[in-house]
Amino acid sequence: MKKIKVTLVGGGTGLSVLARGLRRYPVDISAIVSVADDGGSTGLVRDQIDMPAPGDIRNVMSSLSDVESKLENLFVYRFKKDRFGGHALGNLMLAAMYDMTGDFAMAVKELSKILNVKGTVIPSTNFSPKLAARMDDNSIIVGESYIPEVKQKIEEVYLLPNDTVATAEAVQAIEDSDVIVFGPGSLYTSVIPNLLPGGIKDAILGSQGIKVYVSNIMTQVGETLGYTAADHLEAIDFHLGQKTGRSIMDFIILNEQDIQGQISEYYSRNHMSIVSSDKQRIREMGVEIATDHRLVSIDDQGAVRHNNKVLAEKIYDIALREISTLQYKK
Template identity: 80%
Template sequence: MKKIRITLVGGGTGLSVLARGLRKYPVDISAIVSVADDGGSTGIIRDQIDMPAPGDIRNVMTALSDVETKLENLFAYRFKKEALGGHALGNLMLAAMYDMTGDFAVAVKELSKILNVKGTVIPSTNISPKLAARMEDNSIIVGESYIPEVKQKIEEVYLIPNDTVATPEAIEAIEKSDVIVFGPGSLYTSIIPNLIPEGMKEAIGKAPGIKVYVSNIMTQIGETVGYSAADHLDAINTHMGQNVIDFIILNEEDIKGRISDYYNRNDMTAVESDRDRLGEMGATVITDHRLVEIDGEGAVRHDNKVLAEIIYDIALKEISTLQYKK
């Protein structure tokens, strides 16, 4: 019996949260992860070793790992700054495996075996690219961590070198997917960087799988302040060169009175649902009153269990002829 194949596309904490929720379902998970991060421990390692960014890869591997809790915690352990520069042990292990193999995709694959990862974690590209952005005033900002600091509207992002090629494993995962999920995560610095390596646009555009975009709950300082759900989708379609999203999962509940004042102080608001524009772009809206989780301090996030349930339901309903393993 064939399992449903779901490919997740993104980076940051959003992708690992979704992966953790989906691993409980009878699906084959592939995760295509951005490797253009240049902040924190990852940035230090990239400065010292010319390798793709390990941080987001590490987070997704941890989320999909099926090992004893102590080993999982060890992989995620971060040293204090005065000891080993604040590096996460998992980042150092990925750097060591890369140094041993000379191939980042192979390093991820080998370390995944050690951690008994339930799924396939795939770097979007096998080199160490830099992310650059052209801003509203046509200035160019280079470096993923620097882009949001400018706090200008982003017109487009691209990779340096501009002939950066997608990994063959990423292309294959897209081509074989029943469902492709973009997000949740930072629009310009986590999601779109996966779409722009050579070969990805074409593969996504031709892929027969259902394409789902998980909209962020809140706008993001330095990237999407003032953006509606349709604005997020328009940015993806613009970088893709075509409308590609079949479904968009978003929150339509009023959460204003329950969230931290931090959001208001930073001009971050709940992403508004504009169904008419979304419909014009070919996207069907899916929502659920349980989608948003707000903690005691008013911090907002997706409920990963509810989000995974929605995605799995979409797969079951839309792939009516697919046999799946219960």
Template identity: 45%
Template sequence: MRIKRWICLCTLGIIIITSGAVRWATAKDFLIKQSGLLLIIGGVGAVILSIEKIIKVFISVLLPKQEEKIVDIIYQKRQLRWGPRIVAIGGGTGLSTLLHGIKRYTDNITAIVTVTDTGGSSGRLTKQFNILPPGDIRNCLVALAETEDLMKDLFNYRFKNGELKGHSFGNLFITALCEVTGDFEEAIRKSSEVLAIQGKVVPSTLESVSLLARGKDGRIVEGETNITESKMKIERVFLKPADCRATSEAIQAIEDAELIILGPGSLYTSVIPNLLIKDIQEAIKRSRAIKVYVCNVMTQAGETEGYTAFDHLEALLKHTYPQIVNYCVVNNAPVPPELLARYREEGAYPVSADVEKIQKKGYAVIEGEMIDSANYVRHNPQKLSALLINLLQRDLI
């Protein structure tokens, strides 16, 4: 292994350091003191060199032909540690899609996630255990995970039979941790450690809140799932209670952020609910970060039926204030005809990019071909993230 020579050099270095230290501490003559200092410096150099060589020998034996790869990983980790401070606000598939791409650029990312989900596994666990819905939290944890694919698959695994039918393992895991620790935030932290995630995932609030929507026909519908299933055209959404408080981690992340991203995701049930929390609105208002709204690629039946990109932005502003964003990101890539037909059956259509209307409102527009249309029409995480990082870098110059 050619390791003996480096162990000997390390031992010699330690002896030289000791000898130099004794000489420097006991000698009265100035030149002898200086020679002691030189011995210390030389000994430290020998120790550092030998340790570096010993590590390389072990790597070459245990991981042959992967020395360069390991160096690249260490360099990449160091770069990510010093990456930009980014906050992404939303929920559902849209937020987790964004996180898949953003994590390639920084470890300093905080996902602030809505906690109003009432459907499926999350809704059942919320009712049974009186906890906040874990589903969107789980999706974001998996998106930021650095563990093996098996662990990610495990967290996303959904039981198909028996009493657990419909539940995902990740939701059950977070619920169990919440029961053990007695704290939802602590359960998220422990889950983050298990998945070795980059950055943080935090709920927008720790209070039990319900989402209500008033339709353009005057109807009031309560519950995220009920709102989505009603397919009514929405006039406004509300939180109950309206005075719920944001988590301290969410506020701190917003205050420290260099870039704040709203969306993509369901406009009325994933993005806006977080912004209805006054603490979060105020923190964004105080922040000097770049603020970006990522408009959805497709409309949603009822909820945003017939909406253009301007209509999405207008709804966001109606629920908040004019300075909530500086930029609006819109897709200008065409959707494949075969997918258009499938979405048309569900009452969903491509969002029209009425750029001039947005610009006349006073907001900068960033256009790009950002869709991934392999099986579904959604944002491509790599393309979207690259566009956002380029925007941040350009603004900082």
């Protein structure tokens, strides 16, 4: 039986969490990862070597790796700040491989072989772009790590230089996909940056694959305070040039459980709220809602995360149902 081709689009910790859950299923995984990050160890590496951001790539590679746990732990090990600048070893390994090959996508591919990565990890672009945002007062903020710090409403984000093109591998993965999953992750600084390199938008709009958006559970300071689930969809559609009122997405996976009494006070102190499921708007956009009472994981400190096993299960269920329906119709 031919494996279902699933392409994940995103960045940050959300994508690595999803990848870790989905690798248990008999699917062919490709992960298109944002490379516009400029904070922490990643930012220091980018300052010293003109290369795309390695941090999110490193996390996804680790999630999909089949090597022994000690080697995986070594790959994500972060040095003490006063010794090696707080660098993660995986970032340094990617930088070294990039220095050897002169091609970031090739560096990721070669290191993936060493780590026995189950699937294909693909940088969204082979260049080293900066993420910029136009705020609601028309001010422009440059730098992925600076955008949320301004704490203003974001109107749109774009890459500098604006002629940044996608890797051929990223475009091909989208075109070949049976299912394309967007998120979870920071809307404007992890998910949408992957849509911006030239070639990606056309590939998504032309794709016959099922498109699934994984909604964040909580709104995020500096990005989505006050956003509903439909607002997240509209932001993605806007950046894809979809302006008909009907979303490019076929499904949205979201939380509909009331978890307010179980979560940390940190969220309310920072004006973060549960992303509301405005069902009527979502359905008017032509998007089907998928949910599960087990979708949310809350730890002892009240921190909210997706349950990666349940999230992967929902995506696999959607894929099996929709693809079998399409095959039957054919």
